[in-house]
Amino acid sequence: MDLEKIRTIIEKDFSAKNKVREKGLIHSRKTIQLSGNAIRSIHRGEQEKAKKMIAEAREELSQASAELKDHRDIYFAGFMQNAEKEYVEAEATLALITGKPLPEPDSLEVGYAQYLNGLGEAVGELRRHILDLIRHDELEKGDKLLDLADDIFYLMASFDYPDAITYSLRRTQDITRSIMEKTRGDLTTAIRQKSLQKSINELQEKL
Structure with a gap:
């Protein structure tokens, strides 16, 4: 039984998952931060500024999804779902307060x-x-x-x-x-x- 070979295989897999997890975390945290700042801007009446930050949040979320596309177990670990929820909150808050129709989930890709x-x-x-x-x-x-x-x-x-x-x-x-x-x-x-x-x-x- 070649345990060293088994260890090497597992180590390679874990290392790859950890790298994409770290990248996904960075993008998801930026998504949450941008979404929160966008909501604060909405309440201050700074709608254009909020729209810009929401667009940036969506881009961060897309990058996170791309990083994790081959690692669905990491994608569903929880942090991505939280980032999507915060992004939806920002999009919905902007739509509701400005009198626009609510965006549909498929259009938000969440x-x-x-x-x-x-x-x-x-x-x-x-x-x-x-x-x-x-x-x-x-x-x-x-x-x-x-x-x-x-x-x-x-x-x-x-x-x-x-x-x-x-x-x-x-x-x-x-x-x-x-x-x-x-x-x-x-x-x-x-x-x-x-x-x-x-x-x-x-x-x-x-x-």
Whole structure:
């Protein structure tokens, strides 16, 4: 039994996997960083800057996929799925806040589970934007965005499959539901306060 030969074969395989893993990690981390920065730019109203960073994030994701195309076990180790989810979140946040149609998963070249989880996380960004709209007394816009968040939640809730297939979509559903309930409460309170203030003003004018 030539154990040294066996060791050499395995060492060569492990070494190759480790090299592509490191390259994939670099690109996936850049994808996550760019996606996060893009979302921050969206909230600051810097849409063109956000679009540029999202395009860069997509390129990083594509490079990571290319590096790992012959090593599917490494591709599905987890870090790529997280990068895809963060990229989807950025794309979805931009579309929702700017009033554009949501991009489809195949056009983004991401897994379906990552797509759904990314949409769920985008609802959290919608909450932040809706709170900004409440502060600026743009309640109607906030109400429309909440309707979009409802649509996303019902899309997610329509899938009932094991976590091994959906990458813990149930957990994302639970978080999304909680975010929506809080946001609906905040928006309802703001609408009632505005209505009450309007009634008070009308009464004062009559006195």
